[in-house]
Amino acid sequence: MGYEILGLPLIYYLAMLGKVIVVFLFVLLTVAYATYAERKIIGHMQVRLGPMETAWHGLLQPIADGLKLFFKEEIIPSQASKLVFLLSPFIALVPAFIAFAVIPFGDTIEIAGYKIPLQIAAYYDTAAGKVIDVNVGVLYILAMAGMGVYGIVLAGWSSNNKYSLLGGLRSAAQVISYELAASFALVAVFMLSESLSLQKIVADQAGVFGWYVWKQPLAFILFCICSVAETNRTPFDLPEAENELVAGFGTEYSSMKYAMFFMAEYANMVTVSAVAATFFLGGWQGPTPWPILNFVAKVYFFMFCFIWIRATYPRYRYDQLMRLGWKVFLPLALLNIVVTGIVVTLFK
Amino acid sequence: METIAMPAINFAAIMPETILSVIAMALLLINVFVPSEQKAYLGYLSLIGIVVTFFTVIGGWGTPQEGFNGSVMQDNFALFFKGIFLVSAALSILISDQYMKREECNHGELYPLILLATCGMMLMASGTDLMTIFLGLELLSVSLYVLAGFQRDSLKSNEAGLKYFLLGAFSTGFLLYGMALIYGATGTTRIAAIASYVAQNSLAGSNLMLLIGMVLMAVGFSFKIAAAPFHMWTPDVYEGAPTPMTAFMSVGPKAAGFAAFVRVFVIALPTLRADWADLLWVLAVLTMTVGNITALYQKNIKRMLAYSSIAHAGYVLVGFVAGNAVGTAGIMFYMLSYAFMNIGAFAIIVLVGKKGEPNNNVEDYAGFGFKHPLLAVCMSIFLFSLAGIPPAAGFIGKFYLFSGAIQAGYIWLAIIGVLNSAASVYYYLRVMVFMYMKDPVEEFDWLKVSPAIALCLIIAVAGVLIPGIVPGYLLELAQKAVLL
Amino acid sequence: MLESLFFLIVAAVAVLSGILVITCKNPINSALSLILTFFCVATFYVMLEAPFMAAVQVIVYAGAIMVLIVFVIMLLNIKTETDKRTSHAVLISSIIGLFVLFETIYFLNRSSLTGSKGLMDSAMIKSVGHTEIIGKALFTDFLLPFEITSLLLLVAIVGAVVVSKRKI
Numbered sequence A: 001m002g003y004e005i006l007g008l009p010l011i012y013y014l015a016m017l018g019k020v021i022v023v024f025l026f027v028l029l030t031v032a033y034a035t036y037a038e039r040k041i042i043g044h045m046q047v048r049l050g051p052m053e054t055a056w057h058g059l060l061q062p063i064a065d066g067l068k069l070f071f072k073e074e075i076i077p078s079q080a081s082k083l084v085f086l087l088s089p090f091i092a093l094v095p096a097f098i099a100f101a102v103i104p105f106g107d108t109i110e111i112a113g114y115k116i117p118l119q120i121a122a123y124y125d126t127a128a129g130k131v132i133d134v135n136v137g138v139l140y141i142l143a144m145a146g147m148g149v150y151g152i153v154l155a156g157w158s159s160n161n162k163y164s165l166l167g168g169l170r171s172a173a174q175v176i177s178y179e180l181a182a183s184f185a186l187v188a189v190f191m192l193s194e195s196l197s198l199q200k201i202v203a204d205q206a207g208v209f210g211w212y213v214w215k216q217p218l219a220f221i222l223f224c225i226c227s228v229a230e231t232n233r234t235p236f237d238l239p240e241a242e243n244e245l246v247a248g249f250g251t252e253y254s255s256m257k258y259a260m261f262f263m264a265e266y267a268n269m270v271t272v273s274a275v276a277a278t279f280f281l282g283g284w285q286g287p288t289p290w291p292i293l294n295f296v297a298k299v300y301f302f303m304f305c306f307i308w309i310r311a312t313y314p315r316y317r318y319d320q321l322m323r324l325g326w327k328v329f330l331p332l333a334l335l336n337i338v339v340t341g342i343v344v345t346l347f348k
Numbered sequence B: 001m002e003t004i005a006m007p008a009i010n011f012a013a014i015m016p017e018t019i020l021s022v023i024a025m026a027l028l029l030i031n032v033f034v035p036s037e038q039k040a041y042l043g044y045l046s047l048i049g050i051v052v053t054f055f056t057v058i059g060g061w062g063t064p065q066e067g068f069n070g071s072v073m074q075d076n077f078a079l080f081f082k083g084i085f086l087v088s089a090a091l092s093i094l095i096s097d098q099y100m101k102r103e104e105c106n107h108g109e110l111y112p113l114i115l116l117a118t119c120g121m122m123l124m125a126s127g128t129d130l131m132t133i134f135l136g137l138e139l140l141s142v143s144l145y146v147l148a149g150f151q152r153d154s155l156k157s158n159e160a161g162l163k164y165f166l167l168g169a170f171s172t173g174f175l176l177y178g179m180a181l182i183y184g185a186t187g188t189t190r191i192a193a194i195a196s197y198v199a200q201n202s203l204a205g206s207n208l209m210l211l212i213g214m215v216l217m218a219v220g221f222s223f224k225i226a227a228a229p230f231h232m233w234t235p236d237v238y239e240g241a242p243t244p245m246t247a248f249m250s251v252g253p254k255a256a257g258f259a260a261f262v263r264v265f266v267i268a269l270p271t272l273r274a275d276w277a278d279l280l281w282v283l284a285v286l287t288m289t290v291g292n293i294t295a296l297y298q299k300n301i302k303r304m305l306a307y308s309s310i311a312h313a314g315y316v317l318v319g320f321v322a323g324n325a326v327g328t329a330g331i332m333f334y335m336l337s338y339a340f341m342n343i344g345a346f347a348i349i350v351l352v353g354k355k356g357e358p359n360n361n362v363e364d365y366a367g368f369g370f371k372h373p374l375l376a377v378c379m380s381i382f383l384f385s386l387a388g389i390p391p392a393a394g395f396i397g398k399f400y401l402f403s404g405a406i407q408a409g410y411i412w413l414a415i416i417g418v419l420n421s422a423a424s425v426y427y428y429l430r431v432m433v434f435m436y437m438k439d440p441v442e443e444f445d446w447l448k449v450s451p452a453i454a455l456c457l458i459i460a461v462a463g464v465l466i467p468g469i470v471p472g473y474l475l476e477l478a479q480k481a482v483l484l
Numbered sequence C: 001m002l003e004s005l006f007f008l009i010v011a012a013v014a015v016l017s018g019i020l021v022i023t024c025k026n027p028i029n030s031a032l033s034l035i036l037t038f039f040c041v042a043t044f045y046v047m048l049e050a051p052f053m054a055a056v057q058v059i060v061y062a063g064a065i066m067v068l069i070v071f072v073i074m075l076l077n078i079k080t081e082t083d084k085r086t087s088h089a090v091l092i093s094s095i096i097g098l099f100v101l102f103e104t105i106y107f108l109n110r111s112s113l114t115g116s117k118g119l120m121d122s123a124m125i126k127s128v129g130h131t132e133i134i135g136k137a138l139f140t141d142f143l144l145p146f147e148i149t150s151l152l153l154l155v156a157i158v159g160a161v162v163v164s165k166r167k168i
Helices: A010-045 A061-071 A082-102 A137-158 A162-193 A198-203 A217-230 A255-280 A291-312 A318-347 B011-031 B040-060 B076-102 B110-126 B130-148 B155-186 B191-200 B208-225 B233-240 B243-268 B270-296 B301-322 B325-352 B373-387 B393-407 B411-437 B451-469 B472-481 C002-023 C027-047 C051-076 C087-108 C122-128 C130-139 C143-164
Strands: A109-111 A114-116 A122-125 A130-133 B065-067 B072-074
Touching: A010 A061, A010 A082, A010 A114, A010 A255, A010 A291, A061 A255, A082 A137, A082 A255, A082 C027, A114 A122, A130 A198, A137 A162, A137 A198, A137 A255, A137 C027, A137 C051, A162 A198, A162 A217, A162 A255, A162 A318, A162 C051, A198 A255, A217 A255, A217 A291, A217 A318, A255 A291, B011 B040, B011 B065, B011 B072, B011 B110, B011 C143, B040 B076, B040 B110, B072 B076, B072 B110, B076 B110, B076 B243, B076 B325, B076 B451, B076 B472, B110 B130, B110 B243, B110 C143, B130 B155, B130 B243, B130 C143, B155 B191, B155 B208, B155 B233, B191 B243, B191 B270, B208 B243, B208 B270, B208 C087, B233 B243, B233 B301, B243 B270, B243 B301, B243 B325, B270 B301, B270 B411, B301 B325, B301 B393, B301 B411, B325 B373, B325 B393, B325 B451, B325 B472, B373 B393, B373 B411, B373 B451, B393 B411, B393 B451, C002 C027, C027 C051, C051 C130, C122 C130, C130 C143
Parallel strands: none
Antiparallel strands: A109 A114, A122 A130, B065 B072
């Protein structure tokens, strides 16, 4: 390897760039076609056809939607807090994307004698002979999940509209409550893995029966439900409940900014699905021998579940949502931690 | 899995704290099932807890226990102070129920909060790590913020809680910054390790980081013991807080502040003695003088006692400046007798008030001596003791504080102290003048002494008179508890 | 070289956003600047080989606490501050601020940092893992402070309920 920049071979940078581009495109495409998939799947579940006009079976519908939103007029309410109003779509979108940096989406591959782990924030340390990744990957994901809520909260506040404000407030309370339960559900997982590094967590789940979903079924269920709440999806989509809050935090947004909130919601779904797949379904490990296929299939499975749930359940009432979070999920998650602790101590 | 080697825990070193916090948590749970008119039972339960804890304190006397890798050290010094805290907590609980019922805020959370505050004080007294001391202080302070604002319907109480919280948080910042600087200068938070590092590397007053750290810690502690010029919060908080809680926070936290103050400065920073003694000299003079002179002008008896408590912090600082065995023993003896006399006086204030009318002005005591001679005699005893007139315990305490200062060569300090003490007689005696030499305006017919308050008064009078007349035994204990 | 350049950029952002926290008239903007400051601090932690601290800084401070602060500002609908701040307060606080700045610069002169060096340097942290080191310290050397913290949180919860719940 000829060239070196700052003590690292050129291929290190190329690999990093390649991984970023691949992951970014993957998430972007998934987001675009998730909207299409949602309409199609819900359509078929309700015995309709969904979009059929644009290309074969409406396949180009997402692109048409995107173009439409792009050319819409941009409206900023005159009494809005302008800077925050403009900034909040970005605040919503960025954390959803960058959380992907620590998720391993495949095994280590070898290109031109140089080993590349398929995880953005990781490299292969030839001296130590192992993959070095972010030591606190799990916490990083949780941190980013916590950041995303600012986008919605601030959008609600800066629009200077009471429906938006209510949506923002609801979102703040909801995300905090459910993030807590989701984090505690994950704690039980890393009590088993004894590491916060996602490489190690995936490596521990070799074989279908090594998946943590078998050892931590309660944590799995809790995490899934809480994720739905954290991504503001039905049945927990109270921040944007159309029939009471018009569109909640998004009422005043139009054009590309509205599209960005839309993308943020779907990108969050992808991220959360990837996290669930990594923590509970072994990430890229098993069942087929092709790591990337395993990972993508699992992510899409969770995405399908998200859509399925939306087609099936009515929306919760706000007080029910809060009660569920604080009085059911949080105690259950704590109980799960205690039981896991006892079992780990006794049978180690 | 790599197993973590547990440190030497030694529960004996934190036995009193453990018992108190377990009882506090149990009371929180029991509280849910107790109807609101019977919350007094929680008080009795917590008294039982305090008595049990008191026995463990007595049982631990003479056998120093170190625990948690040197985070705590339960020596005689700590035990003596723990005794003071328990006494003040018990006496305050005895006067709480009647007052809280009268003001319709007898919520059961009161007792756990008092117990946890006491637990925090104990950790401050026995902490030998800056972290332990700091967290003990926070535990104490957070409980007290809530206790000060406990009368939720009273604006004054709310104001007291908020003011105490804001200024308390502010002073905590000073203390923490000072601790951080000390850590930066020595690389450790263990008090013994700080001392040995300072001694080995001959860091003296020339090391600016150590010096500023010390000064900032002194500021932080001075806030907690209400020493001038960091006393501004005291009168407002003492006036607004529910009277039993004023009694509690005028004694316990002050003693705890002194315990931690003395331990940190005497053990960790003996080489800086010359520097901190000068600093505290100024603080002591300021505190005594400001406290006494301002107290002269007070009409409200709670505010007067607030300023008097500032002045008392000044007297105790005199003993601290002296730094010798007599002075330090004086601090402990004085804080104990201060607990009895001050809470006793507040018990009378509780009795004189009625719902909605606290009757806190000195004029409200006109003719009290004719209507309730026994209570007035008790009040006089407490006031005599506060003024430092023999044969009360307050006199013996002051005598030892000042003679410690004289032995250490701080003759001027002792003289200023005595002068101040003489000035203070004026405002204490004024209350007595009103009680005995004015014609009664009120009938004081609402006044009813509950058995709990009677018990509190009996203990307080005994606690003031017995050590005042036969001080030998208690002084001997205090001398055995001296750190030096 | 690259690292110190990066540090300088982040430090500049940290200082600027710190100033914005106290100069912004609108409380939400102040809160946002504070979040940015916390982020910069988290970045410093990463550069100091303390990833756990960085993550906790973001989760706890920038995430949970600041969301609550923003929530409260929105709920109370605090309006933009209109009245001027008194000038002598500004003067006094600037003097104190300058003093602290001087103090910090003075102490960070290596000569006056006298404390003994601990075991943990960046090589050690890399080999053992930052989370592991913190966990071990919490459960051995600082076990008692750790436990006292739990009592402290309990008191804070009870206190919040006592002070603010409509009916107790």
